[in-house]
Amino acid sequence: MKTILNEQQLAIIIRRLSHQVLENNINLDNTVFIGIQPRGIFVSDQMIQVIRQLVSPEKVQYGKLDITFYRDDVRNQIHVPNQTDIPFSIEGKNVVLIDDVLYTGRTIRAALDALLDFGRPAKVELCVLIDRRFSRELPIQPDYTGRSIDSIISQKVKVFWKERDGKEEVVLL
Amino acid sequence: MQLSVKHLLGIRDLTRQDIQIILDTATQFKEVLQRPIKKVPSLRDVTIVNLFFENSTRTRISFELAEKRLSADSINFTASASSVSKGETLLDTVNNILSMKVDMVVMRHSASGAPHFLAKHIPAAIVNAGDGINEHPTQGLLDAFSMREKLGRLEGLKVAIIGDIMHSRVAMSNIYLLKKMGAEVMVAGPPTLIPKYIQEAFDIRVEYNLKKALQWCDVANVLRIQLERQNQVLFSSLREYSLAYGINKRLLDSLDKKIVIMHPGPINRGVELDSDAADSAQSIILNQVENGVAVRMAALYLLSGGREMTN
Numbered sequence: 001m002k003t004i005l006n007e008q009q010l011a012i013i014i015r016r017l018s019h020q021v022l023e024n025n026i027n028l029d030n031t032v033f034i035g036i037q038p039r040g041i042f043v044s045d046q047m048i049q050v051i052r053q054l055v056s057p058e059k060v061q062y063g064k065l066d067i068t069f070y071r072d073d074v075r076n077q078i079h080v081p082n083q084t085d086i087p088f089s090i091e092g093k094n095v096v097l098i099d100d101v102l103y104t105g106r107t108i109r110a111a112l113d114a115l116l117d118f119g120r121p122a123k124v125e126l127c128v129l130i131d132r133r134f135s136r137e138l139p140i141q142p143d144y145t146g147r148s149i150d151s152i153i154s155q156k157v158k159v160f161w162k163e164r165d166g167k168e169e170v171v172l173l
Numbered sequence: 174m175q176l177s178v179k180h181l182l183g184i185r186d187l188t189r190q191d192i193q194i195i196l197d198t199a200t201q202f203k204e205v206l207q208r209p210i211k212k213v214p215s216l217r218d219v220t221i222v223n224l225f226f227e228n229s230t231r232t233r234i235s236f237e238l239a240e241k242r243l244s245a246d247s248i249n250f251t252a253s254a255s256s257v258s259k260g261e262t263l264l265d266t267v268n269n270i271l272s273m274k275v276d277m278v279v280m281r282h283s284a285s286g287a288p289h290f291l292a293k294h295i296p297a298a299i300v301n302a303g304d305g306i307n308e309h310p311t312q313g314l315l316d317a318f319s320m321r322e323k324l325g326r327l328e329g330l331k332v333a334i335i336g337d338i339m340h341s342r343v344a345m346s347n348i349y350l351l352k353k354m355g356a357e358v359m360v361a362g363p364p365t366l367i368p369k370y371i372q373e374a375f376d377i378r379v380e381y382n383l384k385k386a387l388q389w390c391d392v393a394n395v396l397r398i399q400l401e402r403q404n405q406v407l408f409s410s411l412r413e414y415s416l417a418y419g420i421n422k423r424l425l426d427s428l429d430k431k432i433v434i435m436h437p438g439p440i441n442r443g444v445e446l447d448s449d450a451a452d453s454a455q456s457i458i459l460n461q462v463e464n465g466v467a468v469r470m471a472a473l474y475l476l477s478g479g480r481e482m483t484n
Contacts, residue, residue, distance in 0.1 A: 066201065069213035069474075078478035080174050080194055081201040117210035 004130070004149060004157070005170040013146040014043065017127055018050035020144050021096055028059045030122070031094045036111055037066040037082035040099035042161040043129045047098060061088045065097075070110035084114075091119035100159050102128040105140035130157055130170060176475050180292045180299040183308035184349040192353060196318050198471035199464070206242065206467060216245035219477050222270050224280040225302070226252040226263075226287075231438050231462060232302050232311070236279050239469035248275070263287065264294055271297055277477065280304075285342075298476045300469075306340050306402060312437050313346025315468040317354065319461045320392055323433055328355040333386045335361045336396035336418065336445050339368050340403060343437045347394060348375050361386035362418060365407040366398075383418050387428055394435045395420060395445050411444050421447035431455055438462070 005013065025031040033051075035044025041064050048062045063086035068079050097111055108126060115124065127144035132151050149172070151157065156173040160166075176191050184192070205213055221240050225233055233249070240247040250270070257266060267278065277298045280288050285305030292299050303309040321327050332351055338344045338360045351358045352375060359378035360367055372379045380386040387393055398414060408414045420434070434446070434456040442448050451458060 068201075069205070069215045074215050074477075075218065078175060078475055080475075081198055083201065084204050113214070117208050117212070119209055 002172045003169055004172055005147060007168040010129075010168055010170065013129065014046045015050055017129075017144050017146055018047045018054070021047070021125075021127060022051060022054060024125075025094055025096065028055055028061075030092075031096060032061040032063065032088060032090055033096050033098060034063045034065050034086065034090075034115070036097060036099040036107065037064055037068075037084070039101075039159065042159070042164070043100050043127075044098035047127075063087060065111060065114055067107060067110040067114050070114045072106060072110065086118055089119055090115065090121045092122050093119075095121040095124045096127055097124060098127045100128065101130045101132060101157050102126070102140070102142055103132045103135055103157075105136045105138035108140045109138050129159065132157060175478060179476070180288070180301075181310050181472050181476060182288050182292060182299065182301050184310050184313045184346045184353070185308065187310075187350075187353070189353050192314070192317070192350060195314055195468070195471050195475060196321060198475060199314070199318050199468040202242075202470040202474070203464065203467040205470075212242050212244060214244045215474055216240070216243040216477055219243075219245045219276045220274060221245050221247045221277040221279060221473070222250060222275045223247060223302075224250045224252075224267070224270075224278060224282075226257070226280070226282045227303070229281055229302070231465070232281065232309075235462070235465040236300075236302060236311075236469050239466050239473060242466065243470055243473060245277075245473070263291070267291055267295055271295055277473065300472060300476065303342055305342065306345075307342055308346045308349075309342040309437075310346050311465070311469050311472055312343050313350040314472065315461055315465045316343075316347055316394060316435060316437070317350050318464050318468050319435065319457055320433070322460070322464065323457055324391065327351065330356040331359070331389060331391045332356050332394060333359045333361050333380070333390035333392070334394045334396065335383065335386060335420070337366045337398045337403075338362055338371070338396070339366045339407075340399040341396050343394075344396060348377060352376070359386055359389060363408055363414070383420070384424065384427075387420070387424065387432060390432055392433045392435060393420065394437075396437065397439060397441055398444060411441075415444050419443070419445060419447060420450050422449035422453060425450055425453070425455060433457055435461060 035041035052060050066082040066084040068081035125143040128142045129146040131142050131145045131148045133148050158173055159170050162168045174194055177188050178186050223236055279300045279302050281302040282304050285307035287304050288299050288301040301310055334344050334347055348358055359380055361380040436458050440446050440451055
């Protein structure tokens, strides 16, 4: 087990990602943030906290998206869904999708499909905490990356969060 | 997490965890139904046949809609317009349909146990949409879903099931489900419509006085008098039944609390339920119908698992 990011590094990266997203979406009137269930929302929750401190909090529109019903492995295994909560329209908006680990790209493929059922966004950007590059199975790349890592398929990246696991770090197993 | 069963034949066969999974999944499907595009691609490769050997409006439309919202292909079958009237057996009918590559069967039949019989003989997953006087599991689930949605819990909830308990598959599914989820259950109605020994068999309360039953409960699930299943006189007239067991606004207002009124439909207005009660703010009858689609989507989705693509 190798620690990739400790608690302090994680906090700095989340702060940086928030600033980067804001830099490109300075007028939040047309931007919405959507965290991907179940684990992406730990990243998005923290980013939204940072962003709300930087701009007027009521301008920040934040939702959560579950992709269970859009998975491409539904034939092999049935997964129990998590909550989706998008209390605003995404029609014509810039959507910033937020997830924890980008690996094969299949989750994001499903998320894009799911998103389109809520309307037609003007643009979709992808923000991930960890990018496991060279392990993609679909042509999907992030716009904002916390940390890129090289890993082999047999390895696992695990992100721990204080609220759920009692500690905050990213490790390679 | 997966269901412990391959078919949904009755609530009787489900574990508490199964029920929990179905209700939680239904909550997410209910959100899907609020979206601009009310459809998910999960069952795109699944074909479902709706076999209705008995009349139905709500349940059939609800299942059909649930299947379409899941992107499944569905075909409808009504017994009156089929070869059943030419003498074909149930198993032959179903096997013929399955040979056309159908994956799931939703069936309503007037014989109790018909879906259980099919489950033993065919490979497809079966969802019971009501069998005789045995069970109507998706109705039980949507009733529980609606109660949980309205009152926030099932555990400790006091539910009175009122009316024709004897001939009601809805009552059976409700009793099994509510007992498994830790609710308190009472059945109420005239003694001739309440089976003997039901109190001992299910560990539930029995009450013959309507006012006392309403006074006790948080939720009253009112059932229809199933005249089509009664082959003897069990009460003297509908008017007398209505006088003793009909629920109206005046009766509801005379209670010292506001109870929730439910009915699985179709309502015989003026018999078990008066219009002023059925259409009141205390009634969640139309919510039940709305929730039916989400609950049936959950059941179909969860039962569709393990269908690997083979070459």
